[in-house]
Amino acid sequence: MGSAIEASGVSRGDIFLTTKVWLEHYGEGPTRASVEDSLRKLKTDYLDLCLLHQPFGDAFGAWRDLVELYEEGVVKAIGVSNFYADRLVEFCAFNEVKPMVNQMETHPLNQQVDLMEWERKYDVQPEAWAPFGEGRGGLFHNPVLTEIAERHGKSTAQVMLRWNIQRGVVVIPKSVHRERMEQNIDVFDFTLDDTDMAAIAGLDTKTSSFFSHSDPKMVEWFAQMVEERKTQHDSSKEKKNW
Numbered sequence: 373m374g375s376a377i378e379a380s381g382v383s384r385g386d387i388f389l390t391t392k393v394w395l396e397h398y399g400e401g402p403t404r405a406s407v408e409d410s411l412r413k414l415k416t417d418y419l420d421l422c423l424l425h426q427p428f429g430d431a432f433g434a435w436r437d438l439v440e441l442y443e444e445g446v447v448k449a450i451g452v453s454n455f456y457a458d459r460l461v462e463f464c465a466f467n468e469v470k471p472m473v474n475q476m477e478t479h480p481l482n483q484q485v486d487l488m489e490w491e492r493k494y495d496v497q498p499e500a501w502a503p504f505g506e507g508r509g510g511l512f513h514n515p516v517l518t519e520i521a522e523r524h525g526k527s528t529a530q531v532m533l534r535w536n537i538q539r540g541v542v543v544i545p546k547s548v549h550r551e552r553m554e555q556n557i558d559v560f561d562f563t564l565d566d567t568d569m570a571a572i573a574g575l576d577t578k579t580s581s582f583f584s585h586s587d588p589k590m591v592e593w594f595a596q597m598v599e600e601r602k603t604q605h606d607s608s609k610e611k612k613n614w
C-alpha cells in the first residue's frame with residue numbers, strides 16, 4: 373500500500389488512510405510498536421484512522437497505546453472493529469477517550485440496528501465492512517434490491533451503498549475492478565425514498581453472513597491463531613539468530 377500511494381502521485385492529504393492492529397500486537401508497548409511498523413510500511417508519518425481489529429485479548433492495554441498516539445497527533449482518529457454492543461459499551465464506559473469509529477459487518481441482510489442505537493448514544497461513527505456482504509446470500513441479485521435499482525437506473529451494489537450512507541454509515545466497499553470502483557463511488561446523485569428504505573429494512577435477518585464474534589468456539593479459534601502466529605514468529609527469530 374505504501375508503494376502504491378507513492379507511485380500514485382496523489383498527495384497524502386488527499387488520501388484517507390486507515391489501518392488496524394491485530395491481536396498478537398495488543399497490549400501497552402506492542403501496540404505502539406505495531407503502529408510504528410505500519411507507518412514505516414505505509415511510508416507515512418501519520419494515520420487518518422487506526423482500529424483495534426477484534427474485541428479480544430488485552431484490548432484495554434492496546435487502547436491506552438492508541439490513545440497516546442492520538443494525543444501525540446500520530447493517529448488522527450482511533451476506533452475499534454467487530455465490537456458488539458456489550459463490548460462497545462464496556463469500552464466507552466471504562467475509557468476516558470472513547471472509540472470514534474466501530475467498523476462492523478453491515479449490509480442489508482445484517483443491518484446492526486440495535487448496535488447503531490448504542491453507537492449513537494456514545495457518539496461512535498458506524499463503518500460497514502462487507503457492505504455487500506461479499507455477495508453472500510445472493511445480495512447482488514436480491515429481488516427487492518433489483519427492483520429499487522432498476523427504478524433509479526442504478527445497480528444493486530449502488531443501492532446497497534446508498535442505503536447505508538443514508539443511514540449515516542460509512543462504507544468501504546472492496547473491488548479489484550476499475551469500473552466497479554467507479555460505480556461504487558457514483559452514489560451521490562440519487563436518493564432512496566422512505567418506501568425504498570423501508571423495503572430494504574425488511575431484508576434484515578439480524579444474523580451474520582460470516583460468523584458471530586460472541587461464539588465461544590470462534591473466540592477459541594482466534595486465541596489459537598494468535599498462539600500459532602507467536603510460535604511461527606519465535607521460530608523465525610530463532611532461525612535468524614542461528
Ligand SMILES: NC(=O)c1ccc[n+]([C@@H]2O[C@H](COP(=O)([O-])OP(=O)(O)OC[C@H]3O[C@@H](n4cnc5c(N)ncnc54)[C@H](OP(=O)(O)O)[C@@H]3O)[C@@H](O)[C@H]2O)c1
Binds near residue numbers: 453454500548555556
Ligand atoms: N474489520 C474486519 O474484520 C473486516 C472483515 C472483512 C472485511 N473488512 C474490510 O471491508 C472492506 C470490504 O469488505 P469485503 O471485501 O469483505 O466485502 P464487500 O465489499 O462486501 O464485497 C466485495 C465483493 O464484492 C464485489 N464487488 C465490489 N463492487 C461490486 C459491484 N459494483 N458490483 C458487483 N460486485 C462488486 C467484489 O468483487 P471484485 O473485487 O471482483 O470486483 C468482491 O467480490 C475491505 O476493506 C476489507 O478489508 C474488514
